[in-house]
Amino acid sequence: MNHSIVLAGPAAETTRLVAYWILAIASVAAALGMVLARKAVHCAVLLAVVMLSLAVFYAMLGAPFLAFVQIIVYTGAVLMLFLFVLMIVGISAADSLIETIRGQRMWAALSGIAMLVLLSLVVGHAVIGSAAPASAKFGNGNVTGLANLIFTRYLYPFEITSALLIIAAVGAMVLAHRERLTPKPTQRELAEQRIAGGHPAPLPGPGTYAQHNAADMPALLPDGSHSELSVSAVLTFRTAEAPPELTGGTSEPGIAGPVAPSPTDSHETGEQ
Amino acid sequence: MVSPAHFIALSVILFVIGAVGVLVRRNAIVIFMSVELMLNAANLAFVTFSRMHGALDGQIIAFFVMVVAAAEVVVGLAILTAIFRARRSASVDDANLMKY
Numbered sequence: 477m478n479h480s481i482v483l484a485g486p487a488a489e490t491t492r493l494v495a496y497w498i499l500a501i502a503s504v505a506a507a508l509g510m511v512l513a514r515k516a517v518h519c520a521v522l523l524a525v526v527m528l529s530l531a532v533f534y535a536m537l538g539a540p541f542l543a544f545v546q547i548i549v550y551t552g553a554v555l556m557l558f559l560f561v562l563m564i565v566g567i568s569a570a571d572s573l574i575e576t577i578r579g580q581r582m583w584a585a586l587s588g589i590a591m592l593v594l595l596s597l598v599v600g601h602a603v604i605g606s607a608a609p610a611s612a613k614f615g616n617g618n619v620t621g622l623a624n625l626i627f628t629r630y631l632y633p634f635e636i637t638s639a640l641l642i643i644a645a646v647g648a649m650v651l652a653h654r655e656r657l658t659p660k661p662t663q664r665e666l667a668e669q670r671i672a673g674g675h676p677a678p679l680p681g682p683g684t685y686a687q688h689n690a691a692d693m694p695a696l697l698p699d700g701s702h703s704e705l706s707v708s709a710v711l712t713f714r715t716a717e718a719p720p721e722l723t724g725g726t727s728e729p730g731i732a733g734p735v736a737p738s739p740t741d742s743h744e745t746g747e748q
Numbered sequence: 749m750v751s752p753a754h755f756i757a758l759s760v761i762l763f764v765i766g767a768v769g770v771l772v773r774r775n776a777i778v779i780f781m782s783v784e785l786m787l788n789a790a791n792l793a794f795v796t797f798s799r800m801h802g803a804l805d806g807q808i809i810a811f812f813v814m815v816v817a818a819a820e821v822v823v824g825l826a827i828l829t830a831i832f833r834a835r836r837s838a839s840v841d842d843a844n845l846m847k848y
Contacts, residue, residue: 489749496750500758507762507785510778511769519778523785526762530788533755537799539807542791542814549814554784554821561825562777565832576774576841584771592764599760604753608802621804622811630808637815644819651826654833 492536503529520558527551538614541622679705755796762789774839776828780821787817 506525513519527550534543613621626634661669670676695706762785769782791810798806828838835842 492750496754500754503758504761504765507765510781510785511765511772516775516777519781523781526785527788530792533758533792534795536750537755537795539795539798539810542795542807542810545811545814549818550784550788554818557821557825558777558781561829564829565777565838581772584768587771588764588768591767592760595760595764596757599753599756604751604756605800606751607799611802613802613804614799618804618807622807625804625808626811629805630812633812637812640816640819644822648822648826651823651830 495532495536499529499532516562517559520555520562523558524551524555527555538610539618540615541619675705752796752800756793759789759792759796762786762792774841776831776838776840776843777825779840780824780828784817784821787813 503526506522506529510519510522510526513522527546531543531546531551534540534546611617693707694702694704697703766782766785766789769785770779773779773782791813794806794810794813796806798804798810831843832838837843
């Protein structure tokens, strides 16, 4: 179906205008939120909003192939790669708000405004005409037209692209590969290590107290103190950086006891 | 009537936001995301100009930009994980071995 034929007439123009303004405001707001959001995962989700809006813009501009490539490759593959790496790297990925270079934010904002003014002047002086009359190239024949160009005029760049992709894949493998420097521990060594470690029994499970059964709530020891051993170190890190009213925990009347018992203390009481 | 000028203006705004993001943020992954935002804004301009001139070349260039961006992300994120393994940090301030 050729959308440029289907979407014709004044009503279709109004539809396009409304869609443009809604998505333009949404994408600019999402982009601003991406720059301002502190947590990297929020940035990734907001970037997905921008990319999906851009896919709709491509479809409006008569580039259905690029619209789908945008959704499949960018939102599907590239952004998922970002999220994968965030899950590996980014547990502590909330940005610190301390400026390491004095006045950096102010200068960045100023240069951003200067760049906006400069680009606006350039665009304002340029003659941006109206769209070319609708043709099959921007509807039904889009993929055919692109294929014609790729395999004739842009054949060599396209072939070089394949070399680039191979180099990128090999480079990523080389960078992510890690040589094992020590021999793999055997089962006997692991068992001896565990006995020698002073804690042969399994660690206490989290959240055994009656009020909470969540994985981030520490188990209570018989004397009422928290067992630090029962909560994963990752969750401890996250709970420590969250505001205290969200974590529940020690401020609740149901849980009494020392706020932060040292690990050795809880360890000893746990052994009793 | 949505004219090409609308899309060009939007692409300018998105590009500037991405550039400010690169300058302001300290987390290397978010800096990468801002670079992606700038590439996307440039792509929008390419596609708009393609529609304006009635030729598909702009779309081809946008397609190549997407390919290069995908390759760049793969290598860049691999470097990031390698740096994170060595120094347990994703902040650009911590990778300062070559600082004079």
